[in-house]
Amino acid sequence: MTQLTNIDLANLLKNDVKEFNKYRSEYPTQKIDLKNANLKGACLEWASLQGINLEGADLQGANLEGADLVGANLKGACLEWAYIKWASLQGINLEGADLQGANLLWANLGGANLHGACIEGVNITLKKENIEAIKEAIL
Amino acid sequence: MNQLNNKQLLELIKNDVEGFNAYRSEYTDQEIDFENADLYKANLEVVNLSGANLRWAYLVGADLTEANLFGANLKGANLRWANLKGADLRWANLKGANLKEADLSEAELQGADLRGATITLTKENLEAIKGAIL
Numbered sequence: 001m002t003q004l005t006n007i008d009l010a011n012l013l014k015n016d017v018k019e020f021n022k023y024r025s026e027y028p029t030q031k032i033d034l035k036n037a038n039l040k041g042a043c044l045e046w047a048s049l050q051g052i053n054l055e056g057a058d059l060q061g062a063n064l065e066g067a068d069l070v071g072a073n074l075k076g077a078c079l080e081w082a083y084i085k086w087a088s089l090q091g092i093n094l095e096g097a098d099l100q101g102a103n104l105l106w107a108n109l110g111g112a113n114l115h116g117a118c119i120e121g122v123n124i125t126l127k128k129e130n131i132e133a134i135k136e137a138i139l
Numbered sequence: 140m141n142q143l144n145n146k147q148l149l150e151l152i153k154n155d156v157e158g159f160n161a162y163r164s165e166y167t168d169q170e171i172d173f174e175n176a177d178l179y180k181a182n183l184e185v186v187n188l189s190g191a192n193l194r195w196a197y198l199v200g201a202d203l204t205e206a207n208l209f210g211a212n213l214k215g216a217n218l219r220w221a222n223l224k225g226a227d228l229r230w231a232n233l234k235g236a237n238l239k240e241a242d243l244s245e246a247e248l249q250g251a252d253l254r255g256a257t258i259t260l261t262k263e264n265l266e267a268i269k270g271a272i273l
Contacts, residue, residue, distance in 0.1 A: 122256060126253045
């Protein structure tokens with residue numbers, strides 16, 4: 001596969017997660033910038049989104065079950081009612097993000113930044129690292 | 140009142156919480172075993188289930204307002220939508236319990252084991268779990 005632009009990658013992600021993941025394994029060092037991307041309601045199960053810039057992205061109601069978001073930047077993103085079960089969220093930046101009503105069951109938030117994030121009604125699995133991570137969030 | 144077995148006690152608790160509490164104060168040493176019991180939407184306000192075995196019990200939507208669950212074993216119990224307002228859950232075992240959308244406001248959870256339990260984040264719920272084991 002030839003190297004794709006950020007716009008092409010946003011479309012690929014929306015339409016074919018498997019191909020997107022394949023692309024990422026082919027171009028592991030490419031920095032992907034999906035700032036302010038419209039991914040509302042997108043089906044992104046098990047997507048390889050580690051390290052990606054999704055600042056300000058609209059992921060309202062998106063299905064991110066099992067997605068790898070380790071080290072991703074989701075500052076100010078909208079994740080309202082998003083389904084993020086089993087996702088890897090270690091080191092993710094969720095500063096100021098809106099997570100109201102999101103499902104984070106069995107997700108790992110170790111080292112995540114949730115400063116100023118809105119977490120009212122979020123479903124979460126209780127463990128030390130998750131509780132530590134939500135301390136700076138807003139209820 | 141004659142001594143009852145767990146099956147009879149389950150019927151009693153479903154129909155007459157006051158009678159169940161009176162029974163417990165008469166037979167203080169009897170162990171209550173409601174493992175896997177179906178108490179869906181049961182009205183259990185102010186019930187005395189201290190020290191009871193409620194492992195894997197189905198308590199979805201149950202009203203446990205101000206219930207005494209001190210030291211109860213609720214491991215893996217399904218307490219979704221349960222009202223646990225003001226309940227005494229000190230030293231209870233809630234490992235892996237489902238507390239999604241449950242109301243834990245003003246509940247006491249000091250020493251309760253909540254490791255792996257799932258809850259819905261609200262100010263009141265977070266306040267309640269402060270003294271719990273996570």
